[in-house]
Amino acid sequence: MNISSADDTASPPHHHDTGVRHRQLIESTRNYPPIRTAVVHPCSASSLGGALASWREGLIEPVLVGPWARIKAAADDLAVNLDDFDIIDTPHSHASAERAVALAATKGVAALMKGSLHTDELMTAALSRAAGLRTERQMSHVYALDVPSYPLPLLITDAALHIAPDLTAKCDIVQNAIELAHALAIECPKVAILSAVETVKSDIPSTLDAAALCKMSQRGQITGGILDGPLAIDNAVSHDAARQKGIESEVAGQADILMAPDLEAANMIAKLLIHLAGAQAAGIVLGARVPIMLTSRADDISSRLASSAIALRLVHYHPDYL
Structure with a gap:
């Protein structure tokens, strides 16, 4: 499905409802299987909720990487049960980032999703030459x-x-x-x-x-x-x-x-x-060996779903990601 405008020279005024193109983007992934995704440190209701919403939409198969007690507390806030999900217990956010990046480098997951940690924590782990995610680009x-x-x-x-x-x-x-x-x-x-x-x-x-x-x-x-x-x-x-x-x-x-x-x-x-x-x-x-969903901690569910849909399209479009 081509999500670009059919009329690239459309003249103003132009207006469409907020989120229409992102909803089209999500719909365009319906024929793709979900991608196994390490959700890095999903220790807040918003980050865990975004990952679970992406799972419900069939975009990702989440692997939750973070301190078990804090993930469980976030799940309790959302009133959800995590018994059926893969969870990798780590002591803190730095360890969560390193463990998730290692999973991606060994093809244990096809994508990374930022949770409730700072961007520099995740990207420091991903950019480490020893981690194995860097490419020539x-x-x-x-x-x-x-x-x-x-x-x-x-x-x-x-x-x-x-x-x-x-x-x-x-x-x-x-x-x-x-x-x-x-x-x-x-x-x-x-x-x-x-x-x-x-x-x-x-x-x-x-x-x-x-x-x-x-x-x-x-x-x-x-x-x-x-x-x-x-x-x-x-x-x-x-x-x-x-x-x-x-x-x-x-x-x-x-x-x-x-x-x-x-x-x-x-x-x-x-x-x-x-x-x-x-x-x-x-x-x-x-530019890494897997796409990295780098949402803001303030992003709503719609933004997180759109990021997941983009990662899914990337993985299935570029063979290098598979």
């Missing part, structure tokens, strides 16, 4: 947003891992996002390389990186998508803004992927859309 985070006022699914990267990525890291970040788009049935995603302006300026480094990334795409160093940049964000998502500035581009006004110049910009863009535009977010880390 750098890991990066992608927000998959369902924005009611935007006619396309929207991916924003990297808002969680790379603070100030260099050109090599940006190449991997873009390629990871493109491969996620493919798994979501966006056949040739349009990638906007963002900056503050749409012209190359020697005193704005992000414009130089944008130009280099576009040339790398032309030379086959980045494949599977159409890149353009530098583009200011209004030109990336608004046909009218691009037209007024005389920008002729296959990407301008209809970007599927927004590649921000750094973590701060990506994080701000995503969270502004979530809190001011009613966007629903799902989060995933790519």
